[in-house]
Amino acid sequence: MNIDLPIFKLEEVLKATTGILISGGAENIFSGITTDSRKVNKGDLFIALQGDNFDGHDFLQAAMAEGAAGVLVHDEAKLNKVKIDKNAAIIKVADTLWALGDMAHSFRKRFSIPVIAITGSSGKTTTKEMLAAILGRSKNILRTEGNLNNLIGLPQTIFGLRKEHELAILEMGTNTRGEIKRLTEIAAPDIGLITNVGPAHLAGFGSVNVVAQEKGDLFLNMASGCIAVVNLDDEAVKNIAERWKGKRVTFGMSLDADVTAKDIEKSGARGVRFNLVIGDKSRRIEMKIAGIHHVYNALAAAAAAWAVGIDCTMIAEGLTRFQPVSGRMQMIKLQNCAFVLDDTYNANPASVREALMTLKDLKNHHCGYVFLGDMLELGDAADEMHRKIGILMATIGIHAVFLKGNFALVTAAGAAEGGMPPQNIFFLSETEDGLSYLKKNLKKGDWILVKGSRRMKMEKIVEQICEVFGRDKNEGKNQIITHCAGVNEN
Numbered sequence: 001m002n003i004d005l006p007i008f009k010l011e012e013v014l015k016a017t018t019g020i021l022i023s024g025g026a027e028n029i030f031s032g033i034t035t036d037s038r039k040v041n042k043g044d045l046f047i048a049l050q051g052d053n054f055d056g057h058d059f060l061q062a063a064m065a066e067g068a069a070g071v072l073v074h075d076e077a078k079l080n081k082v083k084i085d086k087n088a089a090i091i092k093v094a095d096t097l098w099a100l101g102d103m104a105h106s107f108r109k110r111f112s113i114p115v116i117a118i119t120g121s122s123g124k125t126t127t128k129e130m131l132a133a134i135l136g137r138s139k140n141i142l143r144t145e146g147n148l149n150n151l152i153g154l155p156q157t158i159f160g161l162r163k164e165h166e167l168a169i170l171e172m173g174t175n176t177r178g179e180i181k182r183l184t185e186i187a188a189p190d191i192g193l194i195t196n197v198g199p200a201h202l203a204g205f206g207s208v209n210v211v212a213q214e215k216g217d218l219f220l221n222m223a224s225g226c227i228a229v230v231n232l233d234d235e236a237v238k239n240i241a242e243r244w245k246g247k248r249v250t251f252g253m254s255l256d257a258d259v260t261a262k263d264i265e266k267s268g269a270r271g272v273r274f275n276l277v278i279g280d281k282s283r284r285i286e287m288k289i290a291g292i293h294h295v296y297n298a299l300a301a302a303a304a305a306w307a308v309g310i311d312c313t314m315i316a317e318g319l320t321r322f323q324p325v326s327g328r329m330q331m332i333k334l335q336n337c338a339f340v341l342d343d344t345y346n347a348n349p350a351s352v353r354e355a356l357m358t359l360k361d362l363k364n365h366h367c368g369y370v371f372l373g374d375m376l377e378l379g380d381a382a383d384e385m386h387r388k389i390g391i392l393m394a395t396i397g398i399h400a401v402f403l404k405g406n407f408a409l410v411t412a413a414g415a416a417e418g419g420m421p422p423q424n425i426f427f428l429s430e431t432e433d434g435l436s437y438l439k440k441n442l443k444k445g446d447w448i449l450v451k452g453s454r455r456m457k458m459e460k461i462v463e464q465i466c467e468v469f470g471r472d473k474n475e476g477k478n479q480i481i482t483h484c485a486g487v488n489e490n
Helices: 010-017 056-065 076-081 096-108 124-135 153-158 179-187 208-220 235-241 293-307 312-321 349-363 379-395 408-417 435-441 459-469
Strands: 020-023 032-034 044-047 070-073 089-092 115-119 141-143 167-171 191-194 227-231 247-251 259-266 272-278 281-287 330-333 339-343 368-373 400-404 425-427 447-451
Touching: 010 020, 010 070, 010 089, 010 096, 044 056, 044 096, 056 070, 056 076, 070 076, 070 096, 096 153, 096 179, 115 124, 115 179, 115 208, 124 141, 124 167, 124 293, 124 312, 153 167, 153 179, 179 208, 191 208, 191 293, 208 235, 227 235, 227 293, 247 259, 247 293, 259 293, 272 293, 272 312, 281 293, 281 312, 293 312, 339 349, 339 459, 349 368, 349 379, 349 447, 368 379, 379 408, 400 408, 400 435, 408 425, 435 459, 447 459
Parallel strands: 032 044, 044 070, 070 089, 115 167, 115 191, 141 167, 191 227, 227 247, 339 447, 368 400, 368 447, 400 425
Antiparallel strands: 020 089, 259 272, 272 281, 330 339
């Protein structure tokens, strides 16, 4: 048995899930939890999840063949097709996804360490990584990896808790009403942070008001002794926080905020500089990341760190050492002294606007180019949102755009409406990748923004650009951009 894995006794599983034991002995002990039959280790409990395009019940036999000590099911009829190992525990529950969460909650309650939960329409992952950069300097932390922030991923992260961990940072994502409430119930956080509220996943929520209600469920489902970290500059978050009766820590540009920033300076390709102010303490910070919106992410991370007891000096040191997350406003210098702004991880209207305004500042008097994929899950608002982004690109002086996806025509119409010349609007296809245009036109000091929703796979375009033009030999991954002679970086 691998003692580094979570250990559940059968009785603990039955208690946590209110499950019914169909077969198997009371002495069963599970050394690990898995939902993927391809990753079953001997002694694991396999949980048969069911989704729109998969059914774990179809892999019960495979799981037991790999040595699963038990399986947890809700479709008992599927057991008729399985040759059951008499030594394996067969547990029936009403809903396996719900049971997964119940087990994760039970496991989380074994640990008395602080848990910080982060949600919001944008900036969740960057804020989480900034917070990890701060807290990781003095504590052994567990944090969400990749996109494991939903009803399946968050429990998987919680099962990674070990006795050596001193704190956990959990990211919470959602695209359906009720998910944040459930995730909060599972994680039982001590500190909750909502970065902001904006038009994301409207196909599932219908309106920004419903998005606000969904995100607000983090605060409203925390225990009364917990701490809410509140963005005072986001009206929706402020309104949510008015219903929170417990302790709070606030951040924003307002002088009333507990954590704020003063004397912000845009440093072009070098990032941003500002004075971090926490109470009566102030520290000058230079961060290697582009965009004023990332100052908000830094303030959010600082506020959460302060809520957990980290002092201003340690917070400032952590933020200064923070390295941008790949695919999230990552600045890449090319060999010809042009720059790529890689923001390909995901996209919604708010994050696209922020990226475009950052590009406007960075390019200064040079040319700016945009490769833009569709913003997905916007429902009935999709056409209008894409049209407005097209108009914005034209009005901030983007030289040329390269569009990809089902909404490319709508975005192009918006760009033309805003005054962009039609000959500067391109549609990406098997024969048009935009690279031939860049080879002829991209010059020293120019900037290229690449952005789109995750399923658009815009990161491949970044790879192609870097392959054609070459990364600057002095520019390491996620390192500060070095000075390029003749390029105005202010």
